[in-house]
Amino acid sequence: MSLHLVELPMQLRSLHLWAGQRGLSDVSDEGMALHHVLGEAFGPAMLQPFRMMVAPRSRVGTLYAYSRRNADELRDTGKGSLTPGLAEVVQLDRLRSLPRAAESWTAGQRLGFDLRTRPVIRLASARDGRTESGAKVRFRKGAEIDAFLAAALLDDGSTREAVYLNWLAERLAPTAELDHETSRLASFRRSIVQRNGRRIEGPDATLHGTLTITDPDAFTRLLARGVGRHRAYGFGMLLLRPPQRRRIC
Template sequence: MTDLHFIRLTLHLDELGRWAAGRDRGWAGRGVRQTFDEGRALHHLLAETFGQGVLQPFRLFPMAGGERGSLYAYATADAAALTETARACAMPEIEAVVDLDRIQGKPMPGHWTAGRRFGFDVRVRPVRRISRPLPRADGDAFAPGAELDAFLVEALRRFPEGARDEAMLRAGRSREAVYADWLAEQIGAAAQLEAGTRLAGFERRRLARTGRAPEGPDAILHGTLVITDPEAFTALLARGLGRHRAYGYGMLLLRPPGRDG
């Protein structure tokens, strides 16, 4: 199996905004509902600098003050190869955004052991595409193919009569519980989640996509997993979890078991 590397970039976030607005980009804040989608800007920046899908999945952590940030990603190329590619191919203005002299990386383990436990931290967009219409509160319906919050999908199916949030809580189906089950589905046979997966952060975020601005859940989940299929686990790390993996979601960060926060 191809070696996997854990990469860190230092980014100048104010320059990222200027770079995104510096060309005729519909996603740079002047397009759909004036939405600036940081994940989409990073998707294009990374593709233009290192190649399509090379640094993916990824996750951005802004530093104190918000002027700079650390972007972490999994890649099959090491830090030296990434630096060489960027030096040869990146447009000059990208050097104001990415500190090419400070690309760091380490190799991930080449083999995992079934039964090994890890804590995890993952940012996801827990959504489902529906295959049949679902009634809306306003009497209309969501059309087949719509991408909806996984919590909303379950609530609409279980309690079509209304008062869904309260009914879901009475049924023991909190947003945290629904998202934990969704996450277990995404992980599949690679690992098993232990009880206690926690919703550590949640907001609703609007994305900028071509001709539309879908709004949906942006969740951070913490918990503990046990590896059940080592090869599938390596593939899971490299692929990421859920939808929108190319835009800053789905990177599974590992922690020592028992660590939280």
Template sequence: MTLQLIEMPLSLSALHSWAGQRNVGYGLFDEGAVLHHILGEVFGPAVLQPFRLLVAPRARTGTLYAYSTVAAEDLRAEAAPVLGPSEAGVLSLDALRSIARPETTWREGMRLGFDLKCRPVVRIASPLKGKDIRFAKGAELDAFLAESMRNDHARSREDVYFDWLAARLAPVADLEREASRLHQFRRVRSLRRGRQVEGPDVVIHGSLTVCDPQGFARLLARGVGRHRSYGYGMLLLRPPQRKA
């Protein structure tokens, strides 16, 4: 089915109220987890995934973007019978829009810019021990932390994250490192399956070159990395960045 880029306004105050009413997060407001729950209740599990909420500074509303195989008209028709008053206060179904992104949109060698919010984590294959901390085999770690604990002379955070991203774009697209930058890094506490976890919250602005148009279409639909159902991994496409 044809991939659709979805756009929908969202009330931030109503989203916070909805989370409080449902006790989502048990006192921790995890924006990704709250959106995961409300989008699943209104549209069905993973119908709008991956997704990204963009909010301007000091704004009271945000704009939700997502990829889906369902167009706006059908999304509204399917959500209308189950939408409750509280959900209607959060999501503006009347203003929901979509635009098709068929596979024929992409060409081999096409350069594209992107804005990506991601969670660059890895599962470690063997235990890791630092000065004051130890991680068991299979633990999920910040990719930069994992490399730093293995090597005395660790590379920069940006270099490690670019390696992580390049591996997940390959072989359908090549990351253009000279036209990419680490725009934001912070550590956040999140709620996953009833427990709190901590990890990196990263935004990368960059450019890529499409190598496999059909594979690239599947990558957009799937998203990049882990935690894709919680607001990470959506490639928002832009004009390509200038190379440094």
């Protein structure tokens, strides 16, 4: 399949002004505003999954995304559909891309990764439990909950890092194998997202590590699809890096 890594600078102040004009200023997750910006500029799911990277105190962010279209094709689409407001947010003249086709990879190849993800699972049955604050709660069947909280319901004693790495390994397989020794939970917080008019709190984790490709074609499809839930809102993009070093205990 044809796949490209896209890099797109975005003016943050203009993004926030545009979001406010569209009634999105009260949404706590920036991913919602970016979801709408990209959809209106390039078409639904054309740049997905994506990840916004912003340096401290910077006025410009860099959005990375995977797309089946290259930079020239995306610019042509944007030129025909951008409104004046969107043109202040999206810097089309600085949009760039690199091919990420299946031919780029080989079985057995090791790659590092940087992944922002929302590690949640859906419960197969209703359960009684406690939130992380200790409050008693009844989880309904099909509820989307933090994978670490689900593990805690089973009292298996696993750390948050171990749970999230196992969660990731299951979603990489059989396309790639996760190297647990060089992978770690780089950061964690809880964040609120808005979906279908509902505000949902959940885990917001960044994982760094190394994987080994087992199926190059399937790996390319995995990059295009993303990992986990909320992939259309800034989660689930595997940014590739050199392989990580093993941690020294």
